[in-house]
Amino acid sequence: MRRLLPSEKQKEKQKLRVLIDILSLFPRYFIGPFNESIIKRAQEKGLVTIRLINIRDFADNRHHRVDDRPYGGGPGMVMMPQPVKAALRDVKGSQSHVIYLTPQGRTLTAEKSRQLSRETHLVLLCGHYEGIDQRILDREVDEEISIGDYVLTNGCLAAIVLVDSVIRFVPGVLGHPLAAEEDSFEKGLLDCPHYTHPEVFEGERVPPILLSGNHQEIAKWRQERALKKTKDIRPDL
Numbered sequence: 001m002r003r004l005l006p007s008e009k010q011k012e013k014q015k016l017r018v019l020i021d022i023l024s025l026f027p028r029y030f031i032g033p034f035n036e037s038i039i040k041r042a043q044e045k046g047l048v049t050i051r052l053i054n055i056r057d058f059a060d061n062r063h064h065r066v067d068d069r070p071y072g073g074g075p076g077m078v079m080m081p082q083p084v085k086a087a088l089r090d091v092k093g094s095q096s097h098v099i100y101l102t103p104q105g106r107t108l109t110a111e112k113s114r115q116l117s118r119e120t121h122l123v124l125l126c127g128h129y130e131g132i133d134q135r136i137l138d139r140e141v142d143e144e145i146s147i148g149d150y151v152l153t154n155g156c157l158a159a160i161v162l163v164d165s166v167i168r169f170v171p172g173v174l175g176h177p178l179a180a181e182e183d184s185f186e187k188g189l190l191d192c193p194h195y196t197h198p199e200v201f202e203g204e205r206v207p208p209i210l211l212s213g214n215h216q217e218i219a220k221w222r223q224e225r226a227l228k229k230t231k232d233i234r235p236d237l
């Protein structure tokens with residue numbers, strides 16, 4: 001095969017595909033969010049492939065049960081290891097990175113999302129009921145991630161949030177190549193306010209500096225406003 005021209009190499013690099021498998025009990029949860037806007041276009045462009053897998057399909061018992069009562073007693077049910085293991089075995093390959101979405105995980109950050117965008121195969125495991133039997137987690141999961149310090153009824157919404165934030169870092173997904181880097185958090189600051197037409201809305205003017213055409217002054221104003229917002233709302237940043 002002939003060598004690629006530099007411009008073609010660039011294109012090859014751009015076609016860095018990410019395969020995302022999502023294992024849950026509610027695959028239909030994802031249909032809405034993944035079939036709109038940027039995530040939809042990313043799939044159409046072939047930059048990401050998302051597959052939805054129903055863990056229940058892998059239950060080997062007659063009633064396709066996936067949950068059972070917890071050893072030691074207590075409220076709620078626990079996801080049985082067998083169906084989860086079988087579903088994982090079906091999708092896992094040598095390049096797979098398995099993530100369990102759980103309130104007990106390390107909190108998701110922009111930096112983590114960027115790192116995950118460089119993986120070739122992400123497997124997202126969504127917990128239901130009180131969670132999954134610990135023996136599966138110990139053996140099969142590479143990383144536990146939480147999207148924040150609050151509890152959700154199941155892990156599906158957390159998986160949607162993770163997919164969205166990871167996909168933004170996949171080259172070619174956002175229109176402008178540096179858009180993801182220029183966004184809030186990359187500079188450790190919250191975003192500045194934004195304004196569009198009309199110049200006066202219900203008596204309130206757009207800050208005049210934004211109409212001045214002085215790009216240096218505008219950049220300075222935005223920086224100041226971002227800094228003030230960050231100090232007020234998120235001094236921890």
Ligand code: 4H6
Pocket residue numbers: 101102103126127128129130131132145146147148149150151152153154155158
């Ligand atoms: C694993 C273990 C993720 C998954 C327990 C998932 C919040 C996040 C879940 C549970 C999640 C997050 C089941 C415990 C419902 C509470 C699913 N909640 N839960 N912050 N829930 O990323 O009861």
